[in-house]
Amino acid sequence: MRGARPGFLTKMLFLNAGLVLWAAHFGFVYGLTGVVCARGLGTAWPAAVPFVVAFATVVAAGLSLVVLFAAVLGRGPGIAGEPDPALRVFWRSVTGGVAVFGFVAIVWSGLPAVLIRPCA
Amino acid sequence: MTATVHKTPRAEERTGPAGLPNPAPRPEGEIEALKHVWRAPKGLNFITVVNNTYVGLFYVGTAFLFFILAGILALIMRTQLAVPQADIVSQGTYNQLFTMHGTMMMFLFAVPAVEAMGVYLLPNMQAARDLPFPRLSAYAFWAYFFGGLAFFCSLLFQVAPDTGWFMYPPLTGTKYSPGINADFWLLGIGFIEISAIAGAIEIIVGVLKTRAPGMSLDKLPVYAWAMLVFAALIVFAFPAVILCTLLLEIERAFGWPFFIAEKGGSAMLWQHLFWFFGHPEVYIIFLPAAGMVSMMVPTIAQTPLVGYRLVVLAIVATGFFSFGVWVHHMFATGIPQLSLSFFSAASMAVSVPSGIQVFAWIATIANGRLQLTTPALFILGFLFIFTLGGLTGVMVGMVPFDWQVHDTYFVVAHFHYVLIGGMVFPLFAAFYYWTPLASRKPLSEKLGRWVFGLMFVGMNVTFFPMHLTGLIGMPRRVYTYPAGLGWDWLNMTSTIGAFMIAAGVALFLFDLVRRFRITEDNAGNIWNAGTLEWLPSGDYANRSIPRVTSREPLWDQPHLAADVEAGRYYLPNAPTGGRETIVTSPITAEPQYVVQMPGPSWATVLGAFFTAAFFILLTVKLVIPAIVCAVIAVGMVIWWLWDTDPGPAQATVDIGGGIRLPTYVTGPMSHSWWAMVVLLMVAGTLYACLLFSYLFLWTVSPDVWPKPDALPELPWPLLPAVLYAASSLAVVLASRSLRRVPAGGAGAAGVWPMRIALAAAIPLVVAAVATDLAAQSGTGLQPTESAYGAVVYMFVSLQGFYAVVLVLMGVFTLARSLAGKLDGVRRGTFDNTMLLWHFAVVQGLVGLAVTALFPRLVGG
Amino acid sequence: MARSSIIDDVFSGLQSALAPAGPNASGIAELSWIMFAAAAVIFVVVMVFLAAAILLPPGRRGWLSGQGVVIAGGIVFPVVVLTALLVYGLALARTLVREDTPDTLRIHVIGEQFWWRVRYEREGEGDEIVTANEIHVPTGRPIRFLLTTRDVIHSFWIPSLAGKLDMIPGQTNGLTLAVERPGVYRGQCAEFCGGAHALMAFDVVAHAPADFAAWREAQLRRAVEPATPLLARGRELFLAAGCGACHAVRGTPATGSIGPDLTHVGSRRSIAAGSFPNNQGTLAGWIADSQHLKPSNRMPSFPVFSGEDLRAVAAYLESLK
Incomplete structure (x- = not known):
């Protein structure tokens, strides 16, 4: 389990990286909006929300693209160094697919920030 | 920590004389010994049986019993609603009926049914002799059986819960619900949730650790993937509902005001926790069903699934997205719009994976040659109904639209399309498809057509009009309605449809009674399927455990069935003298050790009985007898656990092909360590939900x-x-x-x-x-x-x-x-x-x- | 009741979301029709694909059998369509949530098991108005409903005017809408709120601005004095039986606030939260046996009245126009 080769957990985490990023982004933007609006933190905070959400969206979407490129290039835990070619192809395509899904969902989550006024 | 880890052999080349791990014919008496070790107990002791094939069948049967009971409740409701101002049942009874119908269909039928199918099918599909914790699945089943029946009986005494399956406080607090009706829900369901979690732990460890050697994750049957994600969803979703039922029960019993606004509590806290569970719940029900469809479609089309990797991707993505949609049940609660929009976006995202699966099944059918058997009919019906339900699902994901249809019959129509289409039809397909595994005779194809026809037409006649009923204003959960709003004929149509569904189910039952006979000598692979559950089997599962090289081994490895049956593959015997199966590595499925498994014991049945008794007695406020039962239940569990950590029976055993495996392992490689880690994930999620509650209450009532x-x-x-x-x-x-x-x-x-x-x-x-x-x-x-x-x-x-x-x-x-x-x-x-x-x-x-x-x- | 046609039920139903009478509901109705049409097309296309996969000769369905169709139909197409839908829905949602303007009429609606308490904020010289189960509004002017609850969660829903909004303990939810044309629109509680949830409806009566002013004028008046001995006897019995402990009739010693204000109960279209038409017969029946007509509502049945007394009380209430 231990040693030079990445373990089960690392491999699984990388396989799911795109959607883990989505979950982190989602939790962050929802939590931020929720706390800012529920606690009525003046006007400066709500005004900042769209920009913070947009920034978080760019960062998370960018990271999901990094994962996608890593998968395309055959890098990353579970792909690089996997001796079984069928398993390597599998890990690579699922990692890449998950990253694509993560990317789309992150962008969708970010869209409302441009269109909807916070706390209304 | 890793002292006992052995280098895992990775060796297709190490094979027996015939190119296979073990020579045949096998020694005299070997099969008899194997049979003796795995035999089911006889007579009254039969109920202590732990083999997954028996427990799985009990489990499926019980879930189906609750399906019928909850369906009967629905028929009574539909009769009451057939005409305006009807007086078939009273308002109070009706409120109990719809609460029990929803609760039973969700908690006593749908989740247990898919979990039951998993217990029955997974080991067979992975060529394991059993799930890694046979007594745990038996305990989970019996706890559900006793608890579920007691819960249902509350209806007979008119003390059944009557505040809706989502039990919103403050209506469910003592002030507005002083009776014990709500307690039945909170304790009864809280307890059944624990049984679901036990099953989920079993399934996660089972899928990841007990597979046929060579069945690496890229060759894992789609159904096993679906069950893996299903179990993971239970691990992360159920703690939320366990916590909120716990908080509400504590509020009711001791007056701790978690949900009482005057004291700084919040009714919205319940909704967040409940739906954080409640939405993934839908996918908890749907994913296993979709997984079954992905197993059946290749067989009925006689060609491998098109887009296997895309389907796996879809299943994984559904699992994630299902946690980003809980607020879509709360669009009308006055949450700021920006927050709602995040959930709207996630509701869009969650529909994409379903589209992938639908197209993968269509492509598979196009690639092969569809045989129009009864399972095929149910699958086509499923595609029709589920596609419609998915489209209305996208609609209710749109915030403004949902403001109109939320809590109306439109939503009733939508989720019945998703759940009946997405789960009941695949389950019936599965009943027809896998019956030959359990029964001497398959179910009747001729009657099957009628069953399908009645259910399919009935389903659409019942629920399609409801879209309109809701749009023209009829809210859910009303025991009656006035004439003149245009709802009359729509409701009458729905009632007629409901009885058509009932007729279909009754016909199915008739066929079941007539033809279903549990036997070791089953009908076999009548559909020419390609996966391992169709290998010849007995109480000991497969005679030997094959090494697989593809996703449809029965199609790609000629003579596999014969070689397995002849004992030419791994572990054709019982070398430690007890029940065993091979534990494999989680990704590549290379053999790691031989696990010794416990056999039947009264401890599981009695432990479950007394656990259920504890919860029920607590509900009816018989505290002393409840405590006595709890003590007995703990005693039973200790008795059961006492002989489940056997230590090494011998240093290593030979499973064939030159592979010698240890018989006992501890640390991160062992199945018990994995199970404990999964349990800790459950506990950690519960705690995270409590932390969320703390922060949420602070934002509401600083x-x-x-x-x-x-x-x-x-x-x-x-x-x-x-x-x-x-x-x-x-x-x-x-x-x-x-x-x-x-x-x-x-x-x-x-x-x-x-x-x-x-x-x-x-x-x-x-x-x-x-x-x-x-x-x-x-x-x-x-x-x-x-x-x-x-x-x-x-x-x-x-x-x-x-x-x-x-x-x-x-x-x-x-x-x-x-x-x-x-x-x-x-x-x-x-x-x-x-x-x-x-x-x-x-x-x-x-x-x-x-x-x-x-x-x-x-x-x- | 004459059997109405399907078309009437849908497009001019009293409680139909597809018979919009204001901008909120028509915006949503438009979205609904777009989605229904799109869904119908998508559904038919998917079913045609499925039929082609089964029925076309094997040689002619190869285009349907590869991973390409899964990616095109399962990923690319939904992502494009859903992105468009999401943007459209968000833009629509933005227009449905509006700020108060100076001419906004503010009406508090308080959900109670199982009826609606309605309170109009004072405007100009006038006092506030308290009424129940019937909301009168002017057309062509923004109306802001401030929604709260006195007990459990209810949901305020008038399908022809707007989507629903919940009434939740500890919070005030605001819903701003406008009504385009005079008429009666039926609303109903949409969140299960206990026993008689099914019998918790109300009417919204929209007037042209002048008519609304007249209604308001009338509501501000105290209750009318009994004009006949029968009505006087009715008032006497009403007060003697203790009805005033729960109900208020302004201008009389009845000042209770547990149940609906009855000062102008005779002017309302229905009784028991939209459950029965309002006339002497139903009023009498309600007083005598409210627990049978609407089980678990908070008003006890009053079987103590003789038939004659009951008629007097009912007649008195009906006279409170």
Whole structure:
């Protein structure tokens, strides 16, 4: 389990990286909006929300693209160094697919920030 | 920690004389010995059986029984609603009927049914002899069986829950629901949820650790993928509902105001927790069904699934997205629109994976040649109904549209399309498809067409008009309605359809009674399927455990069935003299060790019975008998666990092909370690939900949060923190000294340092909780005075619960040491205790930090 | 009741979301029709694909059998369509949530098991108006409903005017809408709120601005004095039986606030929260046996009245126009 080769957990985490990023982004933007609006933190905070959400969206979407490129290039835990070619192809395509899904969902989550006024 | 890890052989080349691991013919008496080891008990003892094929069938049968009972409730409701102002049932009865219909369909039928199919199918599909914890699945089944029946019986005494399956407070608080109806829900369902979690742990470890050698994750049957994600969803979703039912029951019993607005509680907290469970629940039900469809479609089209990787991707993505949509049940609660929009976006995202699967099935059908058998009909019906349900699902994901249709018959139509289409039709397809595995005769194809026709037409006649009923204004959960709003003929149509569905189900039952006969001599692979569950099998599952090289081994490996049956593959015998199966590595499925598994025991059945009795007696407020039952139940579990950590039967055994595997392993490779880690994920999620509750209540009612000077003085929280740390340290020391205890050397003096360290840890952890409690109550804080008090004491109470469990486990571990059943090798019990110990300590430290620091941070 | 046609039920139903009478509901109705049409097309296309996969000769369905169709139909197409839908829905949602303007009429609606308490904020010289189960509004002017609850969660829903919004303990939810044309629109509680949830409806009566002013004028008046001996006897019995402990009739000693204000109960279209038409017969029946007509509502049945007395009380209430 231990040693030079990445373990089960690392491999699984990388396989799911795109959607883990989505979950982190989602939790962050929802939590931020929720706390800012529920606690009525003046006007400066709500005004900042769209920009913070947009920034978080760019960062998370960018990271999901990094994962996608890593998968395309055959890098990353579970792909690089996997001796079984069928398993390597599998890990690579699922990692890449998950990253694509993560990317789309992150962008969708970010869209409302441009269109909807916070706390209304 | 990894002392017992053996280098795993990775060797297709190491094969027996015929190119296969073991020579045939097999020695005289081997098959008889295998049969003897795996035989089901006879007579009355038969109910103690633990083999997955029997428990799985009991489980499916019970779930189906609840489907019929809850369906009958629906027929009564539809009769009442057939015409306006009808008087078939009273308002009070109707409210119980719809609450019980929803609750039973969700908790007593849908989740148990898909879990049951998993228990039945997974080991067979993965060519394991059984799931890794047979007694746990038996316990989960019996707990569900007894608990579910008792829950249903509340209806017969007119004390059934009557506040809707989502049990919104404050309606469910004591002020508006003083009777025991709500308690039946909270305790009854809370308890059945525990059984679901037990099953989920079993399934995760089963899928990841007990597969046919060579079945690496890229060759895993789609159904196993679906069940893996299903179980993961249970692990992360069910704790939320367990927590909210716990909080509400505590509010009802002791007046801790978690959900009472006047005291700083919030009705919205319930909704967040409930739907954080409630939406993934839909996918918990759907994913296994979709997984079954992905197994059946290739068979009925006689060609491998198109887009296997895309389907796996879809299943994984559904699992994730399902956690981002819970607020879409709360669009009309006045949450700021931006927040709603995030959930709207996620609701869009979650529909994409379903589209992938639908197109993968269509492509597979196009690629092959569809045989229009009964399972095929149900699958086509499923595609029709589910596609419609998915499209209306996208609609209700749009916030403004949902403001109109939320809580109307449109939504009733939508989720019945999704659930009947997405789960009941695949399940019926599965009944027809897999019956030949269990029964001597398959079900009738001729009657099957009628069953399908009645159910399909009936389903659409019932639910399609409901879209319109809702759009023209009819809310759900009304026991009657006025004439003249245009709802009359729509309701009459729906009622007629409901009876058509009932006729279809009745016909199915007739066929079942006529033709379904459980037998070891089953009808076999009548559909020419390609996956391993269709290998010839008996009580011992497969004669030998094959090495697979593709996703459809029966199609791609000629003679596989014959070779397996002849015992030419791995482990054709029972070398340790007990029940065993091969444990494999989680990704590549290379054999790691042979696990010795426990057999039948009354402890599981009786333990489940007394656990159920405890919960039911508590509901009806018979506290003393309830406590007696709880003590007996704990005793039963201890009896059951006493012989489940067997130690190595022999150093290694030969499973064939030159592979010698150990018979006992501890540490991160062992199945028991994995199960414990999954359990800790459940516990951690529960705790995360409690932390969320604390923060949520603060955002709603900051005014009940104390000023820093009303908190325990800062040194106070440090004392329990030090005690917690000390108890963990003692367990670490115990672990180190245990490593030095030689196998079988229990009598030697060397065992005492371990015993002393572990014995010291017990009072330390108890003292940690006690000092924490003293510090909080020292400030005069009462749990009943505000939501703040309630949630702080909830932190302490949860730690108190863990302390009790740790005391029990600590004493149990010491007892095993004294009985000579614990040493440096045979230490599985100790490891589990240790894992939970450290977890509880970390959790306690987090709780101390939050309760001591957060009010100071925000209130300073 | 004459059997109405399907078309009437849908497009001019009293409680139909597809018979919009204001901008909120028509915006949503438009979105609904777009989605229904799109869903119908998508559904038919998917079913045609499925039929082609089964029925076309094997040689002619190869285009349907590869991973390409899964990616195109299962990923690319939904992502494009859903992105468009999401943007459209968000833009629509933005227009449905509006700020108060100076001419906004503010009406508090308080959900109770199982009826609606309605309170109009004072405007100009006028006092506030308290009424129940019937909301009168002017057309062509923004109306802001401030929604709260006195007990459990209810949901305020007038399908022809707007989507629903919940009434939740500890919070006030605001819903701003406008009505385009005079008429009666039926609303109903949409969140299960206990026993008689099914019998918790109300009417919204929209007037042209002048008519609304007249209604308001009338509501501000105290209750009319009994004009006949029968009505006087009715008032006497009403007060003697203790009805005033729960109900208020302004201008009389009845000042209770547990149940609906009855000062102008005779002017309302229905009784028992939209459950029965309002006339002497139903009023009498309600007083005598409210627990049978609407089980678990908070008003006890009053079987103590003789038939004659009951008629007097009912007649008195009906006279409170």
